[in-house]
Amino acid sequence: MESSAKLTEWKRSGEASWRELRSMLEYKAAWYGRTLGAVDRWFPSSTLCSACGTLRERLPINARERGCACGAIHDRDVNAAQNVLAAGLAES
Numbered sequence: 550m551e552s553s554a555k556l557t558e559w560k561r562s563g564e565a566s567w568r569e570l571r572s573m574l575e576y577k578a579a580w581y582g583r584t585l586g587a588v589d590r591w592f593p594s595s596t597l598c599s600a601c602g603t604l605r606e607r608l609p610i611n612a613r614e615r616g617c618a619c620g621a622i623h624d625r626d627v628n629a630a631q632n633v634l635a636a637g638l639a640e641s
């Protein structure tokens with residue numbers, strides 16, 4: 550198999566896995582009377598300040614912490630999680 554064909558097959562299997570996970574999450578949410586929310590895959594979760602909403606430049610992947618002009622200091626993952634939660638709640 551050529552490398553581009555392998556890459557295409559890998560992408561398809563990855564997309565199928567995400568669809569299957571999403572389907573299972575929707576099923577479980579409905580089972581428990583909950584609503585499943587999702588944000589756009591390009592939502593800038595790690596570049597938004599969760600305290601003031603300022604959009605900042607991208608961080609290198611190895612940068613784990615960042616300060617903002619508003620004085621907040623964020624852990625990258627905690628900040629992203631707070632932004633995703635707020636965006637998901639705003640959509641529902």
Ligand SMILES: [Zn+2]
Pocket residue numbers: 598599600601602603617618619620621
């Ligand atoms: Zn800020």
